[in-house]
Amino acid sequence: MRRVTSLQMVLLVLLVAFIVVPLLMPVIFSFSVYWQDILPEGFTLQWYERFLSKPATSRSLTVSLIVASSAVALNLVIAVPAGYAMARMRGRARRFLVAVARILPLVLPPVVVGTALLLAFSGPPLAISGTIWMVIIAHTLLGFPFMIRNTLASFDTLDVNTLSEAAQSLGANLWQRLRYVILPNVAPGVLAGALLVFAISIGEFEVTSMVAGFEAQTLPLQLFQQIRNDMRIASAISAFLVYVSLVCFLGMTWLSAYLRERRG
Amino acid sequence: MRGIGWAEWVLLAPFVLFVVGFELYPILVMVGRSFFDQSGAPTLAYYLQILENPVYRTAIRNSLLFATAGAAVGALGGTFVGYLAPRLPRRLHQFLLSLYALPLTLSGLVVAFAFIVLLGRNGVLNLIARELFDLPRNVYFDIYSWYGIVLVYAFFQIPLMTLTMAAVFENLDRSLIEAARNLGARPWQVWRHVIIPVLAPGFLAGLSIQFAGLLGAFGTVLALVGGAKNLLAIQIYYHTSESTYNLPQAAALSVVLIGLIASVLFLLNRLERWARQAGGG
Amino acid sequence: MSPLLEIQGLFKRFGEVVAVGGIDLAVEEGEFLSLLGPSGCGKTTVLRCIAGFEAPDEGRLVMAGRDLARLPPERRDVGMVFQSYALFPNMTVAGNIAFPLMLRGVEREVRRRRVEELLALVRLPGYGQRRIHELSGGQKQRVALARALAKEPRLLLLDEPLSALDAKIREELRVEIRRIQKELGLTAVYVTHDQEEALAISDRVVVMNEGRIEQVGTPTEIYRRPKSLFVAAFVGTMNFFRGPVRGGALLWRDQRLQHRDLAGLPDGREMVLCLRPEEMRLVAGGGGGNGVNRLSGRAGPTTFLGAIARLRVFVGEEEWVDVDLPAAGVPPLEMGRTVVIEFSAEAGVVLPAEAEVPGGRGAAALAPAG
Ligand SMILES: Nc1ncnc2c1ncn2[C@@H]1O[C@H](COP(=O)(O)OP(=O)(O)OP(=O)(O)O)[C@@H](O)[C@H]1O
Ligand SMILES: [Mg+2]
Numbered sequence: 001m002r003r004v005t006s007l008q009m010v011l012l013v014l015l016v017a018f019i020v021v022p023l024l025m026p027v028i029f030s031f032s033v034y035w036q037d038i039l040p041e042g043f044t045l046q047w048y049e050r051f052l053s054k055p056a057t058s059r060s061l062t063v064s065l066i067v068a069s070s071a072v073a074l075n076l077v078i079a080v081p082a083g084y085a086m087a088r089m090r091g092r093a094r095r096f097l098v099a100v101a102r103i104l105p106l107v108l109p110p111v112v113v114g115t116a117l118l119l120a121f122s123g124p125p126l127a128i129s130g131t132i133w134m135v136i137i138a139h140t141l142l143g144f145p146f147m148i149r150n151t152l153a154s155f156d157t158l159d160v161n162t163l164s165e166a167a168q169s170l171g172a173n174l175w176q177r178l179r180y181v182i183l184p185n186v187a188p189g190v191l192a193g194a195l196l197v198f199a200i201s202i203g204e205f206e207v208t209s210m211v212a213g214f215e216a217q218t219l220p221l222q223l224f225q226q227i228r229n230d231m232r233i234a235s236a237i238s239a240f241l242v243y244v245s246l247v248c249f250l251g252m253t254w255l256s257a258y259l260r261e262r263r264g
Numbered sequence: 265m266r267g268i269g270w271a272e273w274v275l276l277a278p279f280v281l282f283v284v285g286f287e288l289y290p291i292l293v294m295v296g297r298s299f300f301d302q303s304g305a306p307t308l309a310y311y312l313q314i315l316e317n318p319v320y321r322t323a324i325r326n327s328l329l330f331a332t333a334g335a336a337v338g339a340l341g342g343t344f345v346g347y348l349a350p351r352l353p354r355r356l357h358q359f360l361l362s363l364y365a366l367p368l369t370l371s372g373l374v375v376a377f378a379f380i381v382l383l384g385r386n387g388v389l390n391l392i393a394r395e396l397f398d399l400p401r402n403v404y405f406d407i408y409s410w411y412g413i414v415l416v417y418a419f420f421q422i423p424l425m426t427l428t429m430a431a432v433f434e435n436l437d438r439s440l441i442e443a444a445r446n447l448g449a450r451p452w453q454v455w456r457h458v459i460i461p462v463l464a465p466g467f468l469a470g471l472s473i474q475f476a477g478l479l480g481a482f483g484t485v486l487a488l489v490g491g492a493k494n495l496l497a498i499q500i501y502y503h504t505s506e507s508t509y510n511l512p513q514a515a516a517l518s519v520v521l522i523g524l525i526a527s528v529l530f531l532l533n534r535l536e537r538w539a540r541q542a543g544g545g
Numbered sequence: 546m547s548p549l550l551e552i553q554g555l556f557k558r559f560g561e562v563v564a565v566g567g568i569d570l571a572v573e574e575g576e577f578l579s580l581l582g583p584s585g586c587g588k589t590t591v592l593r594c595i596a597g598f599e600a601p602d603e604g605r606l607v608m609a610g611r612d613l614a615r616l617p618p619e620r621r622d623v624g625m626v627f628q629s630y631a632l633f634p635n636m637t638v639a640g641n642i643a644f645p646l647m648l649r650g651v652e653r654e655v656r657r658r659r660v661e662e663l664l665a666l667v668r669l670p671g672y673g674q675r676r677i678h679e680l681s682g683g684q685k686q687r688v689a690l691a692r693a694l695a696k697e698p699r700l701l702l703l704d705e706p707l708s709a710l711d712a713k714i715r716e717e718l719r720v721e722i723r724r725i726q727k728e729l730g731l732t733a734v735y736v737t738h739d740q741e742e743a744l745a746i747s748d749r750v751v752v753m754n755e756g757r758i759e760q761v762g763t764p765t766e767i768y769r770r771p772k773s774l775f776v777a778a779f780v781g782t783m784n785f786f787r788g789p790v791r792g793g794a795l796l797w798r799d800q801r802l803q804h805r806d807l808a809g810l811p812d813g814r815e816m817v818l819c820l821r822p823e824e825m826r827l828v829a830g831g832g833g834g835n836g837v838n839r840l841s842g843r844a845g846p847t848t849f850l851g852a853i854a855r856l857r858v859f860v861g862e863e864e865w866v867d868v869d870l871p872a873a874g875v876p877p878l879e880m881g882r883t884v885v886i887e888f889s890a891e892a893g894v895v896l897p898a899e900a901e902v903p904g905g906r907g908a909a910a911l912a913p914a915g
Pocket of ligand 1: 559562563564565582583584585586587588589590591738
């Protein structure tokens with residue numbers, strides 16, 4: 001291993017701090033009674049209490065949880081079978097589909113997706129703009145590049161075709177092959193994808209703010225208002241979102257460690 | 265068993281239906297709407313607007329500048345950390361990469377909040393600087409300036425680039441370098457013929473993601489400065505909201521944005537091919 | 546007794562590529578049959594057709610009197626062992642072996658006992674609770690074998706099961722496979738591109754080339770009496786002498802090589818005389834041996850092979866002959882020294898020179914003289 005010079009080390013520490021320090025800000029703020037000077041003062045849980053007791057914000061928490069869970073569920077139904085199919089395919093068809101899943105989200109930024117959804121679903125045949133359905137669909141859409149990528153990655157470390165054939169030669173029908181061989185092996189990767197989709201959905205602001213009506217006020221939409229109105233409630237919501245991200249990442253780290261251990 | 269059989273089609277069906285129904289169809293509707301006025305007559309007025317109205321032209325220019333600056337910062341920082349990470353002890357390396365994966369899912373609003381607390385007019389760092397250097401009240405780092413916004417976006421961009429580059433550097437086969445040295449290549453020749461061609465595709469792919477993301481970025485900007493900064497994405501956003509409601513104009517601007525992103529991706533893709541060939545030649 | 550498996554006119558193409566170009570073969574009950582051939586000759590495809598993973602374009606597969614065409618892989622009475630082991634990483638060793646039994650609803654206790662029996666059979670007793678990644682390659686393949694045997698198939702298919710293992714383990718395991726096959730009276734079809742392995746393990750060997758069968762025979766027949774130049778060149782080391790027949794002998798360079806099978810062949814016909822290195826001798830000091838054929842040349846390098854040493858003798862600028870010498874007590878020959886080799890008129894086989902020999906194994910002498 002090559003040495004790391006001390007100048008490089010200092011820069012590295014700064015760059016790590018650049019990520020860690022901002023992450024701590026909402027957390028510290030949310031537990032402080034008062035933070036106007038350099039150091040925060042006091043310890044309190046009242047901002048969290050307010051966040052949870054204020055009807056608008058507590059309702060938005062429920063909405064966000066419903067939306068995120070639905071986006072995960074939809075992704076499981078849509079992206080996992082697709083990932084499985086892609087893993088079984090070769091050559092041009094597979095390359096095309098992978099490219100679609102990879103490039104579409106790049107060339108279609110959230111603001112464009114939001115505009116397009118708004119235009120397409122404000123009237124017949126499907127007038128769902130402004131409803132929670134629209135938000136769920138938007139979040140599913142935003143999540144599935146990640147879901148597909150994770151699913152494909154876990155299928156790729158697995159020789160799906162050979163394992164399927166082995167199971168088949170041992171007498172397993174299609175259902176049994178999926179149930180006992182394929183799914184248990186991809187479950188950790190799929191679960192990691194699900195966590196990612198969940199975390200993205202919980203924090204999504206851009207598209208949501210464009211397509212959500214009054215009944216689909218998610219947590220980030222409330223946060224947006226509170227940043228202007230009341231930094232203390234905003235801090236509690238922000239901190240909560242940091243926790244969700246953290247938990248999802250701990251989960252993913254744990255899953256990948258588990259996978260590494262199992263593969264040896 | 266290979267290729268696309270009926271089983272693959274069945275499994276792909278939900279995906280294809282969803283992408284077509286909720287991604288391609290809306291985009292087509294949007295592109296269509298940008299060519300018709302409110303009464304339904306075909307028109308190019310919305311595109312002419314973009315060409316003629318200085319507000320839109322400035323927005324496009326600002327977006328390109330902002331994306332370039334943000335991508336440059338991200339590329340520099342990310343390449344640096346990505347280069348160092350594999351040299352760190354294994355655990356530290358893994359911890360660093362896990363930490364850097366966090367911003368990937370973090371809400372842009374949370375980041376805006378954090379930087380307001382940290383670097384707002386009375387932000388912690390500005391207060392500390394004021395104390396330490398005895399600065400007057402009107403001298404502070406302005407998080408609401410272009411510099412500030414680029415800095416905030418670096419919170420996303422540096423980690424994003426790091427994840428790409430760490431993988432690239434890790435895959436950079438040491439034996440390749442050693443073989444080149446053994447064959448008599450000088451250090452600069454090793455860079456020119458071995459290292460850069462290996463790094464270039466990953467680097468440019470990372471850069472593409474940076475550009476694409478930054479050209480369409482608006483959430484954090486909106487949280488920091490509202491509509492005060494004129495970006496293409498912000499223009500689109502404001503045309504879809506109540507006060508300046510003009511959906512066909514938003515659609516036309518969206519088409520321009522897609523075109524912009526696609527052009528940048530195309531250029532970077534060309535560059536990548538060129539870099540690959542230059543390495544081989 | 547009718548064969549366990551009959552392959553009739555099997556034909557399979559992938560797009561433009563003809564993988565299997567019409568094969569007829571009968572696999573007898575209880576025999577160990579190897580499919581041997583170079584990479585890409587269609588061995589795997591034949592095996593996959595038998596297992597049901599590929600549908601033949603033409604031809605029939607009849608197993609124990611039953612046409613297999615409409616039977617999906619999971620309902621065929623065959624077990625399969627894969628080159629890549631294909632063990633399920635989510636299950637333990639015991640879980641893998643018990644898998645086919647579980648699918649059939651065999652009771653837990655019976656399953657457990659059967660797993661133990663099978664582990665003992667493949668000499669891995671007590672390994673049941675191990676995870677797959679904790680096993681070595683050889684152990685993995687033993688588990689895969691036990692798993693394939695668990696459902697007691699009538700036919701066992703093995704696709705290069707040993708080619709991912711190193712030489713030592715490979716030899717050890719092939720003896721084991723053979724032992725188990727005999728012990729259980731199994732019928733096995735074994736695919737390999739390793740000719741030594743095929744000869745060592747099989748009752749009969751099927752040599753394939755470009756989707757067709759070149760020869761079927763016992764290992765001795767294949768080695769001693771190859772029926773085509775392809776088989777002669779593919780199996781073992783062979784020296785080739787090619788030339789026209791002239792008066793009951795083969796005209797090679799300016800020599801007349803005698804062989805009993807040449808008598809009676811019309812003059813002018815191109816033939817190839819094929820000789821194994823062990824079928825030739827070095828004539829000590831140029832003195833009288835008893836072989837009717839003699840060639841002189843310059844000694845090239847000697848390769849030490851354990852019991853024997855193989856000497857390369859250059860009989861022309863770029864043509865050589867490999868000759869085996871007993872390794873014990875023979876001092877290495879000086880390179881470049883003139884040596885004389887001889888062989889009898891009964892040694893080797895004579896084949897018509899219709900085809901080129903692929904790969905040209907050790908056989909620059911195959912080029913027509915002049
Ligand atoms: N699924 C497939 N799609 C297209 N071509 C195939 C497929 N399977 C086999 N082939 C082709 O058919 C021919 C025979 O392949 P096969 O795998 O049966 O050869 P093999 O004798 O097993 O070779 P090896 O020793 O390399 O395993 C090859 O030319 C191969 O490229
Ligand atoms: Mg094969």
